[in-house]
Amino acid sequence: DAKTTQPPSMDCAEGRAANLPCNHSTISGNEYVYWYRQIHSQGPQYIIHGLKNNETNEMASLIITEDRKSSTLILPHATLRDTAVYYCIVRLGTGTASKLTFGTGTRLQVTL
Amino acid sequence: DVKVTQSSRYLVKRTGEKVFLECVQDMDHENMFWYRQDPGLGLRLIYFSYDVKMKEKGDIPEGYSVSREKKERFSLILESASTNQTSMYLCASSFPESSYNEQFFGPGTRLTVL
Numbered sequence: 695d696a697k698t699t700q701p702p703s704m705d706c707a708e709g710r711a712a713n714l715p716c717n718h719s720t721i722s723g724n725e726y727v728y729w730y731r732q733i734h735s736q737g738p739q740y741i742i743h744g745l746k747n748n749e750t751n752e753m754a755s756l757i758i759t760e761d762r763k764s765s766t767l768i769l770p771h772a773t774l775r776d777t778a779v780y781y782c783i784v785r786l787g788t789g790t791a792s793k794l795t796f797g798t799g800t801r802l803q804v805t806l
Numbered sequence: 807d808v809k810v811t812q813s814s815r816y817l818v819k820r821t822g823e824k825v826f827l828e829c830v831q832d833m834d835h836e837n838m839f840w841y842r843q844d845p846g847l848g849l850r851l852i853y854f855s856y857d858v859k860m861k862e863k864g865d866i867p868e869g870y871s872v873s874r875e876k877k878e879r880f881s882l883i884l885e886s887a888s889t890n891q892t893s894m895y896l897c898a899s900s901f902p903e904s905s906y907n908e909q910f911f912g913p914g915t916r917l918t919v920l
Contacts, residue, residue, distance in 0.1 A: 737810070737896050738849070738913025781848075794909060795865075796841075796849035 698782045703801040706776075712769040713801050716782030719763040725785060727758060728794070729767045731778040736782065738796070741767065772804045809833075810912035812897055818918045825884040827915050829897030836902045838880035839873065840864075843894040855880055856902065865877065887919045 699717040706712040718727065742749055742756045744791040746766070749756045755768040769776055779800040813828035827888050831838065839854040841864075851864030853872040869891060873881040880899075884891055892914050898909040 735914075737898070738909075738916050739909040741910070743908075794849075795851070798846065798848045 698784055698797055700780075700782050700797065700800045703799065703803070705803050705805060706769075706772045707806055708773055708804050709771055712767075712772040712776065712802055712804070714767040714769075714780050714782075714802065715764065716767070717764045718782070718784045721762050725763050727756065727762075728752070728783040728785065729756065730781045730783065730794075730796070730798070731776075732781070733775075733778040741780075748797050774803075774804050774806070776802065777804045778802060809915065810897055810899055810910050812895075812912040812915050814915050815913060818916075818920065819845050819884075819887050821888060823875040823884075823919075825887045825917065825919075827884075827917070829880045829882070829896055829912055830878055830901075831880075831897075831899040831910070832878065834877065834901065836877070836900070836911075837897035837900045838874065839898040839900075840870075840880065840882045842897045843896055843914070848894065851903075852882065865919050869893075877900075891915070891917065891920050892901050892919045893917060 707763050718790050726743050730739040731736040731771050732738045742751055744756045744758055758765045779799040779801050783794050817854045819825050819918045837856050841849040841850045843849045850866050852862050852870050855861045855874040858874055858877050871883045894914050896911040896914045
């Protein structure tokens, strides 16, 4: 699975958009980008995933660059409850067991 | 809602003890996983299972074993606990491979080995 690089921490004001970047320059053509988050004292929670098109769900949007070497997770209106560690993971979507390789992620602090 | 439950939130054991961590999921998922999480190291996969009685080593299996006798239950066993196994242990489950892969995690067990 391709390795990812994320900033260790970010701050965001409540109500503003939080844009979390992720570099995955060695991604291969059949690897997906997944985002999970982990709120303090809880297990990780799935947010969104994508292959090459931008994706949106009720939690977030995922923007993947055309060359697929980087992506951005967007929380459109961050709240205090979005304070968490966000993990960007790149892995094969099919054909192998569902291993997820978590890095150290980005610690997002949402403030008043 | 998918529920993944773990037997304990906090556990304190002594060096050399045999430790069982239990995980149960209620969504009929074929795949189950055990991770450990340590500061600065992220989550690391210990073992996973894609079917009853099937298991495969993850990235750090040394010092651990697992048991999957029933589809809904996946146990992590520390045969002889050591202080370097003090960690947060997370269980997860998912459906088999498809283009969509979401793992559901339990709340975690914080194990301290004295």
